[in-house]
Amino acid sequence: SAVISQKPSRDICQRGTSLTIQCQVDSQVTMMFWYRQQPGQSLTLIATANQGSEATYESGFVIDKFPISRPNLTFSTLTVSNLSPEDSSIYLCSVPGGGGNSPLHFGNGTRLTVT
């Protein structure tokens, strides 16, 4: 399976600032996904990062709050903007294992704490 490197692994940020999370994959992938896991909750899909076009956002998530870049087939960034304590979560990037119904493989996650 693909090797996914995500950084930073953790950060503590002040409210009102922004954090950009990077995700690097060791092979070219068509689709990359960004998930959020709030404390005690399961994973929720934020958006699908598409190479060469705008990201596709899930209900409840908007581009102004979670801008995403996908400059090539091996890299993506997620920015969490105008941070508030409610944004304290783990953010995970993921890529498909291969095939239309394949499972996803995850990066090691970014643990964000907003003070």
Place this chain on the structure above:
Amino acid sequence: RKEVEQDPGPFNVPEGATVAFNCTYSNSASQSFFWYRQDCRKEPKLLMSVYSSGNEDGRFTAQLNRASQYISLLIRDSKLSDSATYLCVVNTGFQKLVFGTGTRLLVSP
């Protein structure tokens, strides 16, 4: 109704016990199914896919009942290292995975 529902547990079992987790899903068009394992403060990792005919991987057996929209995971001969949260995951199409909230397992000596 949640798209994927699991009993959150925790399930407290002694080493060597057999334990089973259940999961139900609401979207009858769901295409593929998985169990993931998530250790505390770690990313989820794929444990096994779930096939209609049922499948086994060592001490782990997964089963799918499409008619009842029900998935199960059976762990035999539990080990201390099996302590984790087990996530039921459903692919509703186009790689959109919906995660259950997870079932926490604690295996004690």
